[in-house]
Amino acid sequence: MKKIVVACGTGGVTSKNIAMKIEKYLKSKGVEASVTTCRVLEVADLVSQVHPDVVCSATELPPLDVPTVRATAILTGVGTEKVYQQILDLVR
Amino acid sequence: MDALLGAMSWYAALPAAVMVMIGIFLVGLLLARLKVLDALRSAIYVAAAIVGMNAMVGMFAGAATPVLQLVVESTGLKLDIIDLGVGSSYASVLFPLSFYSILLVVGLLVNVAMILLKFTDTFDVDVFNYSVWALAASYVWVITGSIPLAILAYAINEAIVLKFADLTAPAIEKAYGLDGVSIPHGNAVIFAPVGIFVNWVIEKIPALAKIDWSPEKIEERFGGMVSPSTIGFVMGIVLGAAGGKDFGQTLLLGITIAAFMIVFPRIENILVEGITPVADGMREICTKKFNLDLHIGLDAAILIGMPDVMATGILVTPFILLLAFILPGNRVMPMADLAIAAPFLISCCMPYCKKNIFRGLIAGIIVMIITLYVCTATADWYTACAAMNGLPFESTSTTLGICSSWVAWGIAKVFALFA
Numbered sequence: 001m002k003k004i005v006v007a008c009g010t011g012g013v014t015s016k017n018i019a020m021k022i023e024k025y026l027k028s029k030g031v032e033a034s035v036t037t038c039r040v041l042e043v044a045d046l047v048s049q050v051h052p053d054v055v056c057s058a059t060e061l062p063p064l065d066v067p068t069v070r071a072t073a074i075l076t077g078v079g080t081e082k083v084y085q086q087i088l089d090l091v092r
Numbered sequence: 093m094d095a096l097l098g099a100m101s102w103y104a105a106l107p108a109a110v111m112v113m114i115g116i117f118l119v120g121l122l123l124a125r126l127k128v129l130d131a132l133r134s135a136i137y138v139a140a141a142i143v144g145m146n147a148m149v150g151m152f153a154g155a156a157t158p159v160l161q162l163v164v165e166s167t168g169l170k171l172d173i174i175d176l177g178v179g180s181s182y183a184s185v186l187f188p189l190s191f192y193s194i195l196l197v198v199g200l201l202v203n204v205a206m207i208l209l210k211f212t213d214t215f216d217v218d219v220f221n222y223s224v225w226a227l228a229a230s231y232v233w234v235i236t237g238s239i240p241l242a243i244l245a246y247a248i249n250e251a252i253v254l255k256f257a258d259l260t261a262p263a264i265e266k267a268y269g270l271d272g273v274s275i276p277h278g279n280a281v282i283f284a285p286v287g288i289f290v291n292w293v294i295e296k297i298p299a300l301a302k303i304d305w306s307p308e309k310i311e312e313r314f315g316g317m318v319s320p321s322t323i324g325f326v327m328g329i330v331l332g333a334a335g336g337k338d339f340g341q342t343l344l345l346g347i348t349i350a351a352f353m354i355v356f357p358r359i360e361n362i363l364v365e366g367i368t369p370v371a372d373g374m375r376e377i378c379t380k381k382f383n384l385d386l387h388i389g390l391d392a393a394i395l396i397g398m399p400d401v402m403a404t405g406i407l408v409t410p411f412i413l414l415l416a417f418i419l420p421g422n423r424v425m426p427m428a429d430l431a432i433a434a435p436f437l438i439s440c441c442m443p444y445c446k447k448n449i450f451r452g453l454i455a456g457i458i459v460m461i462i463t464l465y466v467c468t469a470t471a472d473w474y475t476a477c478a479a480m481n482g483l484p485f486e487s488t489s490t491t492l493g494i495c496s497s498w499v500a501w502g503i504a505k506v507f508a509l510f511a
Contacts, residue, residue: 009396009435013220016364037361040397041315058390059397060268062311076273076388077217077375 002026002033002091003052006071007043007061014058018074022056025084031091054090108188108482109146113139115193116370123197124373137366138187144359145183146483149176152352152428153486155345156328160425161487162335170423171416173471176485177428178493179356182363184483185230185474186223186494191239195226195246200374202247203254207386212254214261214274215378216389219371220364224278225249227497230477231470231504236511245503249278252499254389256281260440261387267443268398273388279497280392280440283459287441290455291448303450307403310449314406320431324353327427352428395439400447405435407449408456412492415460422464423471429492437463437496463496470495473504 004022008015015037026033038046040059047055047064055064056071067090073079103111113135120131157174164171186192199222206212216222229246233239257276263284265271275281294300316322328349332342395401412426412434426433438456445451467490474495475488 007397009393009439013360013364014391014393016361017220017368020365020368039319040402041311041319057397058394060399061397062399072270072273072390072394075217075390075394077379078272078388 002031002054003050004033004035004087004091005043005046005050005052005055006035006037007040007055007057008037008059009040014075018056018058018071021074022071022084022087026088026091029088031088033091054087056087104190108184109139109142111190112142112187112192115196116366119193119196120370120373123200123377124370125377126369126373130369134366134369137362139366141359141363141366142183142187144362145179145356148352148356148359149180149183150486152176152349153489155348156331156427157486159331159335159337159345163331164425166334166336169417171425173423173468173488173490174425175427175429175467175492176489177352177356178432178491179360180428180485180489181227181474181491181494182223182360184478184481184485186226187363188481188483189226189230189233189242189477190481191229191243192223192226194243195229196222196374198243198247199225199250200378202250204378206251206254211251212258213385213387214254214257214276214389215386216254216257216276217371217375218276218389218391219374220367221277221391222250224494224497225253227278227494228500228503231473231500232507234473234476234480235504235508241507245507248503249497249500253278253281256284257389258387260284260443263443264395264440267447268395270394272386273390273394275392275395275440276389277392277436277440278499279494280395280436282440282497282499283437283455283462284440284444286458286462287438287444287452287455290441290458291445291451294451294454300450303448305403305449307399307449310403310406311399315402318406318409318431320353320357321350323431324428325350327430349427353431392436392439395442396435398439398442398447400449400452401435401439401442404438404442404449404452404456407453408434408438408460411457412460412464415457415464419461419464421468423468424464424490424492426464426492433463433492433496434460436493459496462498463492466498466501467492467495470501470504 019035117135228249229242232245233242257274261274328346332345441455
């Protein structure tokens with residue numbers, strides 16, 4: 001089971017929105033993933049606890065030890081395929 | 093006609109969660125073109141989230157209000173308006189408006205109309221935050237009792253915010269490299285002028301204009317402290333101690349408030365899970381018809397991660413409490429929104445402050461002063477609306493994150509003149 005963390009400003013609406021879409025996309029590609037959301041301030045701590053495969057965010061992330069993907073496109077609806085592909089490649 | 097009015101009054105008299113469920117179901121089915129089962133699932137999730145969120149708000153208010161009253165009585169400070177947090181607005185005031193589903197449709201139609209009339213370049217896909225514009229509608233509904241007037245207030249609020257989004261888009265794009273994006277977030281983007289003003293003033297004073305602080309160090313040192321659960325726990329302890337509670341009761345208050353801060357966002361997630369398919373459906377219907385060069389309107393949360401916004405937010409947060417105590421005429425006791433209000437409300441000031449944290453801090457303090465006064469001025473309307481929705485608060489309440497909208501306050505004042 002792949003692990004993904006999605007961070008946003010409040011760890012609420014935006015990150016959940018993105019998380020849902022990533023989960024759906026990965027499922028359609030046959031990849032089972034558990035996606036958690038959090039606030040940007042907590043992301044470093046969460047990463048050291050959970051060791052996700054990828055961290056995605058709608059906003060800037062602090063430097064992390066795991067691969068990160070800027071997922072703003074998932075919110076705007078413009079250029080989503082590229083971002084999804086990036087995530088898929090990192091997770092496979 | 094009578095049948096229609098009769099049906100509408102029957103609908104409005106239903107319990108709030110039921111109204112929300114039916115409303116979201118209809119919008120999902122008819123506007124977002126979801127399959128029946130998907131629309132139903134969305135509807136149930138959103139309604140369930142409303143129920144859950146209201147339960148939590150009740151728990152929080154039930155625990156905090158009596159102690160707060162004790163503190164107010166013993167210190168003589170008139171801080172009787174309790175800040176219940178952004179979530180309380182979704183759960184008790186905005187989503188449960190009997191005409192909220194109509195607002196969702198109107199929101200989309202007004203945006204589309206404005207685009208076609210070239211009044212705006214922003215296509216707001218952030219349907220969840222249509223709710224922020226609904227604040228003006230809720231005030232006007234309380235003041236006039238008229239749903240059509242409330243819908244009009246909503247449309248006016250929307251138009252103003254979309255305009256703000258257009259005007260601020262260039263600066264935001266330049267500052268953060270977010271191309272093709274604008275922020276029609278009703279409570280964040282309207283404070284951009286404060287950023288413009290503060291930056292203009294400071295640049296005239298060479299000694300101040302030189303000051304520049306680094307965001308990384310601030311985030312490192314203080315970032316951990318501005319976590320909602322920590323702040324909530326500490327507030328609970330302080331309140332309990334100040335209210336003369338014993339050891340057990342004081343710790344319990346700390347835990348209860350921390351519980352609210354930690355659990356509430358999870359329930360909010362359920363709301364998002366429910367509304368996202370509806371919002372996406374609504375957006376897809378529109379993008380199929382447009383191929384214009386539009387800015388995509390998004391939630392201000394995409395700015396929060398920017399180091400300068402985060403660091404400034406962290407620095408401004410303690411000032412919120414200080415200001416609450418020293419501002420004459422302020423009646424708001426910041427609580428639930430303490431940890432999250434600052435980054436949001438100052439986010440759109442930062443591009444104009446050239447991402448300078450010192451300037452951002454000054455702008456942030458001014459934003460918070462405005463926030464506290466506007467929240468004080470609107471608390472009665474806000475509380476009355478929850479009561480009219482059948483979800484009354486325990487006492488006069490507000491939320492820093494949402495009720496800080498001076499635009500909603502202004503619109504309400506204008507309507508009040510004519511009421």
